[in-house]
Amino acid sequence: MKIGIIGLGVAGISILREIEKQTQKDMRGDLHITVYAEKESFGTGFPYQPDDEALLINQYTETMSIDPDDSNDFLEWVRENKNLKQLYNTHLPRNLFGEYLLDKSRELIEKLNVTVICVKVLSVKRQENNQYEIKTKNSTETTDCIHLSVGHLAYQDPYNLKGEEKYIYNPYPANKKLSLQKGPIAVGIVGTGLTALDTFLYIRKYYPEAKLSFLSLDGRFSSVRGHEPKKGTHAVCxxxxxxxxxxxxxxxxxxxxxxxxxxxxxxxxxxxxxxxxxxxxxxxxxxxxxxxxxxxxxxxxxxxxxxxxxxxxxxxxxxxxxxxxxxxxxxxxxxxxAPIPQRTAALLLKSISDGEVELLSGIKSIKKENGDFKVQINGQKTRAYDFIINATGQQMDLTKQLYLQQPLIKELIESGVLTPYRYGGVLIDYPSMTAISQKGERVNGLYVYGQLSSGIQYGNNNVELISKSAQYSVQDMLKI
Ligand SMILES: Cc1cc2nc3c(=O)[nH]c(=O)nc-3n(C[C@H](O)[C@H](O)[C@H](O)COP(=O)(O)OP(=O)(O)OC[C@H]3O[C@@H](n4cnc5c(N)ncnc54)[C@H](O)[C@@H]3O)c2cc1C
Structure with a gap:
């Protein structure tokens, strides 16, 4: 069986892990696995790619294992490889989790004898014989099944500013994208979610003279992460x-x-x-x-x-x-x-009360005029910003702004292979993760993960659930 895995982040690695767990060594000779991955986030995925240490995992260390059968896997990896001891209830840098994922990827690639192609996939077509043709800019291959583990959908662009100079549409990796200018520049961060807080931490660290504003609709952040008791008893019947x-x-x-x-x-x-x-x-x-x-x-x-x-x-x-x-x-x-780490929340409150950062709500519009960004806020004078950073999150509704999505996703939607789902992402059969076409049929051999499946796999924007989703899909695939 020829297997194509597109994207090697948490989902892609979990697919390899499950193939390794669910097959005997002597059966693996018949499995020809090709992984397609983008170079910058190969083996880490988008959130955990190499970046600045200021960007933190938003969950406690003890909840970040990539292995559903071993909840201490990440904890033990950190203990062994980083010689850190006090790990419970900590928020470690995301790039450290990326190192862990990369280690796991390399182990699995070697064990399963995987072919790796470090180029973006541009197109996937389903052929009449139910095989799939995968194209990159310099290769074409045919497989029997595809795991679409491409992760994050495109960012929204609510004020149609994409392409404008000094508008940072996607702020990751921060150490490359958030390259501003020194001095007392005015920077507007659009949004108050976890990406907005990453941006705040990074700019505060490297551009302390910048005058920062959070530009929001309702002036609300998330909740703060509380002290979770070590054990709970049972969960809702x-x-x-x-x-x-x-x-x-x-x-x-x-x-x-x-x-x-x-x-x-x-x-x-x-x-x-x-x-x-x-x-x-x-x-x-x-x-x-x-x-x-x-x-x-x-x-x-x-x-x-x-x-x-x-x-x-x-x-x-x-x-x-x-x-x-x-x-x-x-x-x-x-x-x-999806709460905020306590230290980040405390720092945010202090920075706002010290007047270092301001929180504005009721934005009506943002426009680029004469080199500045003009921000109109309900009932206030227009304000000008040198840089605008987009932290409004991904466009989960695939009936809107489809032009923002990468060509592969756009093509799969436009050709009817994937069906936009009213609660975000696309329609799948759960838990097998099999895509459902616009004709309402199961697209056998096409498995969908992460944000693309989050309308059905509700609340899956975390390592734990995404890594579990591969358990059933691989079971299903091995029956083909
Ligand atoms: C900024 C940020 C911070 C987060 N922090 C946390 C956290 O602290 N804890 C937590 O549990 N969850 C966090 N999440 C949630 C996150 O969604 C999951 O943890 C997880 O990383 C998602 O895994 P994935 O494999 O679906 O996607 P990704 O990790 O994004 O991996 C997908 C990979 O596919 C590649 N790819 C995409 N298109 C193609 C293509 N056409 N061809 C080849 N390769 C392609 C991408 O480059 C990427 O490497 C965070 C999300 C974001 C955006």
């Missing part, structure tokens, strides 16, 4: 949920809420108080989170433990219930799920 889903029963949001309320009560978490008081993301909200790290951590621990069956719950709800969840709880749930 997993068995009961699985049973209901196996019986093809649909779930209502009220049913799920009832389970969550019961679970939080069992864990002595005051859900009503937490939901009303914490995770608000405003400056007072961040300070309040910092003052209640124990309560916050207990709740975040529960959210973390529920990850394994987010998709089960999500896909068992009809669309109207999914919409209700997103409207009533979605944003805050995401904020609790």
């Amino acid at each position: 997993q068995e009961r949920v699985r049973q209901l889903v196996e019986e093809n029963q649909q779930l209502t949001l009220d049913q799920i809420k009832e389970w969550v309320e019961k679970e939080t009560a069992d864990r002595d978490i005051d859900l009503t108080w937490i939901w009303k008081t914490l995770g608000e993301g405003t400056l007072t909200g961040l300070q309040r989170d910092l003052n209640h790290l124990e309560e916050l951590g207990k709740f975040q621990m529960l959210i973390h433990q529920m990850r394994d069956f987010y998709s089960l719950l999500w896909n068992a709800m009809p669309d109207n219930e999914k919409d209700r969840f997103l409207n009533d709880f979605g944003l805050k749930w995401s904020n609790f799920k």
